[in-house]
Amino acid sequence: MSKPVFKFENVYLEKNGKTILEDINLEIFPNEFFVILGENGSGKSSLLKLFNRLELNTKGRIYFNGEDIEDIPIHKLRDKVIMIMQGATLFEGKVKKVLETYIKKLNLNKTPEDILDIMGLNYSNLEKNTENLSGGEGQLIAISLAIAKNPDIFLLDEITSALSITMGALVRNKMKELQKQGKTIICITHNMENAVEVGERGIFLKDGKIIKRGSVKELIECFGKDEEKCIKR
Amino acid sequence: MYQKVVYSAILLIIAIGISYYNKLKAEKDLIIGGIRAAVQLVLIGYVLHYIFALDKLWAQILLLFIMSIIASHTAKGRAKEVKNAGFLAFLGIISGTFVSIGVLLAVGFITPEPKYLIPLGGMVIGNTMTASALALDRFHSELKTNLPKILFALSLGMSTKDASIFYIRKSIRAAMTPIINTLKIVGLIQLPGAMTGMLVAGASPMKAAMFQLAIMYMIAAAVSTGSSVALLLARKDLFYKDITVNI
Ligand SMILES: Nc1ncnc2c1ncn2[C@@H]1O[C@H](COP(=O)(O)OP(=O)(O)O)[C@@H](O)[C@H]1O
Numbered sequence: 056m057s058k059p060v061f062k063f064e065n066v067y068l069e070k071n072g073k074t075i076l077e078d079i080n081l082e083i084f085p086n087e088f089f090v091i092l093g094e095n096g097s098g099k100s101s102l103l104k105l106f107n108r109l110e111l112n113t114k115g116r117i118y119f120n121g122e123d124i125e126d127i128p129i130h131k132l133r134d135k136v137i138m139i140m141q142g143a144t145l146f147e148g149k150v151k152k153v154l155e156t157y158i159k160k161l162n163l164n165k166t167p168e169d170i171l172d173i174m175g176l177n178y179s180n181l182e183k184n185t186e187n188l189s190g191g192e193g194q195l196i197a198i199s200l201a202i203a204k205n206p207d208i209f210l211l212d213e214i215t216s217a218l219s220i221t222m223g224a225l226v227r228n229k230m231k232e233l234q235k236q237g238k239t240i241i242c243i244t245h246n247m248e249n250a251v252e253v254g255e256r257g258i259f260l261k262d263g264k265i266i267k268r269g270s271v272k273e274l275i276e277c278f279g280k281d282e283e284k285c286i287k288r
Numbered sequence: 289m290y291q292k293v294v295y296s297a298i299l300l301i302i303a304i305g306i307s308y309y310n311k312l313k314a315e316k317d318l319i320i321g322g323i324r325a326a327v328q329l330v331l332i333g334y335v336l337h338y339i340f341a342l343d344k345l346w347a348q349i350l351l352l353f354i355m356s357i358i359a360s361h362t363a364k365g366r367a368k369e370v371k372n373a374g375f376l377a378f379l380g381i382i383s384g385t386f387v388s389i390g391v392l393l394a395v396g397f398i399t400p401e402p403k404y405l406i407p408l409g410g411m412v413i414g415n416t417m418t419a420s421a422l423a424l425d426r427f428h429s430e431l432k433t434n435l436p437k438i439l440f441a442l443s444l445g446m447s448t449k450d451a452s453i454f455y456i457r458k459s460i461r462a463a464m465t466p467i468i469n470t471l472k473i474v475g476l477i478q479l480p481g482a483m484t485g486m487l488v489a490g491a492s493p494m495k496a497a498m499f500q501l502a503i504m505y506m507i508a509a510a511v512s513t514g515s516s517v518a519l520l521l522a523r524k525d526l527f528y529k530d531i532t533v534n535i
């Protein structure tokens with residue numbers, strides 16, 4: 056087996072005196088399509104944010120390619136590991152101007168049109184305001200920006216939730232294509248067909264703890280069951 | 289003069305009467321407010337009398353310093369959600385005052401005398417306090433409402449500086465809006481306080497107007513300096529190193 060790209064050792068996350076994640080031990084391998092499942096509020100988003108330090112663990116160690124994540128300069132880590140969240144995550148303004156800002160600040164060697172090409176979006180979107188984009192269009196642009204940066208690892212937080220079936224399929228196929236290109240994908244989804252179709256292995260979170268590890272099919276069984284029943288299966 | 293001012297209490301009694309007849313239930317507040325105002329103004333009158341008589345620069349600076357501390361405390365109450373708001377506002381107030389009064393002194397528009405330093409200093413401190421508190425409060429709420437946008441920008445590898453500059457600008461602009469609006473209409477609707485005071489004291493209208501103009505410019509400089517300083521320091525607090533948002 057190859058070496059893990061990510062390794063979590065006894066990781067805790069506490070916020071305002073509340074334990075959000077508890078004793079997380081985890082290995083993610085190169086080129087995996089890893090799925091994080093769990094009920095609302097179980098800590099999925101918080102966990103995903105730990106991978107590129109949008110959240111900072113309060114205990115334990117996280118290793119990226121064998122190196123302690125805290126020793127890696129933040130821009131180097133985020134060149135390789137990018138998170139895409141659900142919802143309105145683009146700055147306000149005219150799409151063309153907003154994209155130019157991202158391109159400039161992120162040193163992307165691209166034009167706004169190049170960015171829209173990535174997910175096949177219409178150039179007429181450039182004249183719209185980001186606030187007036189449909190949820191789907193905004194999400195696709197955010198995805199395109201992440202792809203334009205060409206990271207090794209994508210962290211996806213419910214990115215298909217706001218998408219129509221067609222658009223969802225488009226994104227799913229893009230992610231599979233990225234995996235074929237050698238990328239690693241770690242994703243949270245509430246769309247179970249999605250999870251089953253693309254996901255291979257994953258974990259089920261409950262109250263900040265991993266209560267099950269296994270194939271996506273096994274994990275789905277955990278929904279609505281209490282801990283003991285789920286573990287017995 | 290001293291006796292006649294007592295008669296001005298008739299005016300307060302009119303206000304209390306109106307409140308009573310209209311059942312505004314503001315009588316108690318008016319009485320307490322009226323008494324507080326009298327006590328505070330008499331007290332500050334005494335302190336100023338003493339400081340003017342002393343005519344020592346250190347005493348004037350000490351007074352301004354104390355006023356800045358009280359102002360920062362007020363700012364802290366207004367920007368409750370920002371950690372260290374009082375201290376940040378204090379640094380904003382100090383720098384705003386230093387820059388604006390400093391320039392007026394440097395160009396010789398005023399001299400380091402109590403009659404200039406105390407009233408102008410007070411005005412600058414008050415205005416910078418309001419502006420810093422407003423800027424801090426606004427920045428905090430902008431960060432909170434736009435958290436997903438900022439996190440996504442950071443996630444893509446943007447620096448905290450680039451990811452927040454948009455909101456810093458918005459907040460400074462918000463803090464400057466009152467003085468900008470005042471600059472546009474000053475003198476058209478009512479005479480500003482300093483000018484009124486000078487006219488009452490017998491200064492020529494032209495002299496009073498010119499003085500008022502310098503005061504407005506001074507406040508504009510102080511407000512922009514003060515709110516920028518407070519915000520740039522707040523950014524260090526509200527972001528953990530160059531890594532993530534800390535609110
Ligand atoms: N800043 C915070 N302070 C305290 N609790 C928080 C904070 N942010 C999130 N939480 C709590 O952490 C838990 C996990 O949240 P989250 O990771 O968003 O869960 P999920 O993505 O699985 O729905 C929730 O109970 C949430 O209320």
Ligand SMILES: [Mg+2]
Pocket residue numbers: 099100101
């Ligand atoms: Mg979530």
